[in-house]
Amino acid sequence: MNVSCECQNVVFKTPLAKPLALYICHCHQCKRQSSSAFGASAIFPRFPLPCPEFLAVYTRPTASGHTVNCYFCKTCGTRLIHSTPGKSVVSVKGGCIEGLDWKMAKHIWVKRAMVPIPEGAEVLEEEPDYDPYICRTTDLLENGKMDAGAA
Template sequence: MNVSCQCQNVVFKTPLPKPLAIYICHCNECQRQSSSAFGASAIFPRFPLPCPEFLAVYTRPTASGHTVNCYFCKVCGTRVIHSTPGKSVVSVKGGCIEGLDWAMAKHIWVKRAMVPIPEGAELSEDEPEHAPYICRATDIRENGNEKMKAGAA
């Protein structure tokens, strides 16, 4: 799948032709990050950080006690990838992916939803149960881009 930021400086292909999962997240952090009622993320196996020369990172704690690295384009500010150290997957922000099929999307953190959840949609009141593929230890920066440290802008 083709992915790009708004200004097209960050452009890459996903490692699989379709995501492992798609989440429409209604948590407060995703509402703030997207400046909207929810955020959308497509889950893929961890892959080398694309276009590191155009990416900056904002690191923040999560509600579950982890840390998430939020990578965004240095030029246009588009949030592109979220990575949690120690997890074997990353989330690519849904609005950056061409042709994403939303049919398999699961709504999460619906207890904080600002908009109605579609009838019949798969949902979780808060953080979803994690699939086994999430727990294998890796780090997105293990691709030779050690100069890209968390907290660097």
């Protein structure tokens, strides 16, 4: 999948043809970061940071006690990637990705939602502690039992 910031200084392809998961997050941090009613995050296996010369980082604590590195374009300020040290996955900001299948999205932190959640959407009151699909797929990729194109 093609990813780019607003000014096109940062352009890259995701390591898989589709994300392991797609979350529409209604937490306070995502609302502030996106300047909107929610944020969108596509989850991919960790990959090398693209175009590091064009990226800056803002590091912040999370509600769960972790630290998250928030990478954004130095020129236009578009937030592109979130990465938590020690985790095997990263979050690519959904609005920067061409061709996402939004029907697969899970809505999280819905207890803080400012807009109606689509009928039939999968919802969680807060964030998932554990997503078995992500854990299983990441394990298979890391152990060479699954081709990245098949995930």
